[in-house]
Amino acid sequence: MHELALARGVVEVIEEQAAAQRFRRVVRVRLVIGALSHVEPEALAFGFDAVSRGTVAEGAALVIDRPPGQAYCLDCEATVTVDERAAPCPRCAGWRLMITGGDDMRIKDLEVE
Numbered sequence: 306m307h308e309l310a311l312a313r314g315v316v317e318v319i320e321e322q323a324a325a326q327r328f329r330r331v332v333r334v335r336l337v338i339g340a341l342s343h344v345e346p347e348a349l350a351f352g353f354d355a356v357s358r359g360t361v362a363e364g365a366a367l368v369i370d371r372p373p374g375q376a377y378c379l380d381c382e383a384t385v386t387v388d389e390r391a392a393p394c395p396r397c398a399g400w401r402l403m404i405t406g407g408d409d410m411r412i413k414d415l416e417v418e
């Protein structure tokens with residue numbers, strides 16, 4: 306379950322921020338998990354609860370934004386929305402798509418006290 310490792314990475318980043326910016330507690334964490342990112346939001350939330358125990362992020366609410374996948378179609382020269390990586394263009398049914406967004410996971414912002 307690679308979400309557990311990702312959750313650990315998120316908590317590590319938060320702890321580094323806490324040390325640098327001297328906050329004691331995180332109230333809310335907003336994550337962006339693109340629809341094409343291969344990250345399961347529920348599994349990540351579960352992992353986050355487990356690995357944040359005893360850290361500044363313990364008890365923080367996790368808010369997950371889930372932007373759709375975006376791709377540029379070389380055939381119809383348009384930016385389209387795709388649900389999965391291995392999908393044809395929804396406009397022209399072509400397969401020459403370049404993924405341009407919705408494929409990453411990152412921390413968007415933290416609400417701290």
Ligand SMILES: [Zn+2]
Pocket residue numbers: 378379380381382383394395396397398399
């Ligand atoms: Zn197309």
